Amino acid sequence: MTYDFETVVDRTGTGASKWQHMLTANPDVPAGISPFSVADIDLKLAPEILDGLRDHLGDVVLGYTVATDDYWDAVTGWFRQRHGWAVDREQIVLAPGVVPAFNTAVRAVTAPGDGVIVQTPAYYPFFGAIEGNDRVVVRNQLVLQDGRWRFDLDDLAAKAADPRTTALLFCSPHNPTGRVWEREELEAVWRIARDNDLTVISDEIHFDLLMPGIQHTVFSTLNEDAAARTIVCTAPSKTFNLAGMATSNIVIPNPELREKYAAEQGRTGFFTLNALGFQACRLAYTKAEGWLDGLIDLVHGNHELVRSFLAERMPEVIVYDLEGTYLQWMDFRALDCTHEELKRIHEQEALVFFDEGAMFGPEGEGFERMNLAAPRHAIAAALERLAQAHGR
């Protein structure tokens, strides 16, 4: 099967939030410009999903929906085949999204006033899930070692030792830095979690998006203790561009922890699956693997292009290795622009609408996150506009 990874899908006026934000930032953007911000994909949907949904819609009744055997087989089959991860269906709690899930998890496993650790810069809804639920954000800032983002384990251990700190809201692969944590790094984090009895809420939504040669380890598979203290949040939404389908699979091997999570989620009144989302997930996990492999090739090539282009035309910009996700983290600080200047040059002159680093916490100031899940020619054109707007 050959896939179309070339067509720019113009989502103006379709309700696509990313495109809407772009037009709010700059109402004069001409047609054909992609935004490169929010983490969804500006490409056609995998035909296997689209055709499957069309068939399904032929005589569908969109009533209250529960998971079917073939849904569970699709999800557990995907985990097994793509990640070597054996999951029993009983261990999975369905949720309407990973953001709702980690909000629920924070409430389920911590008490108001507790500290929850996040590794910063961090996916911005992490802060909301903690502060919005009257818990306290405990920052464990990532550090650069030889150009690679790493955990500061001494700082993590010191913060975890505070008895008021009871959970770690963990991001693996890491958004926004694009790191895929190695097994040894995960084990070091796990030892600190075990020694201080932290529950680990592990957001692994990007875990299918691995660049060639990179391995991901699911946190709960490290060992029995890790399995017992971890809530793993997964979804097909980043991988297959199904975020609007509001369907995610939360894996909680420990029955007590699962019960706590399910009870808290029950209090939100969520009880029925999205009738199309669950079909889309099933189709994605059983039929669209070839499309995903093509997407990964595209993103990897886009990353190489960004790196080589900027090395030549804007060598002050640091482009970090992309190990996972389709989100490119870049350091623009050497350009010596204020935040406002950078925003103006990018959005009003270059017509690029990256997610500003400061969204991920003050640790991200002067950085930018560029979404690489777009056609190669759109990335190339954006880079050219970027360089010219900076006078290069």
Ligand SMILES: Cc1ncc(COP(=O)(O)O)c(C=O)c1O
């Ligand atoms: C780390 C991370 N978690 C969760 C989400 C969104 O999850 P959902 O759309 O399932 O709520 C994103 C989207 O970018 C993300 O990067």
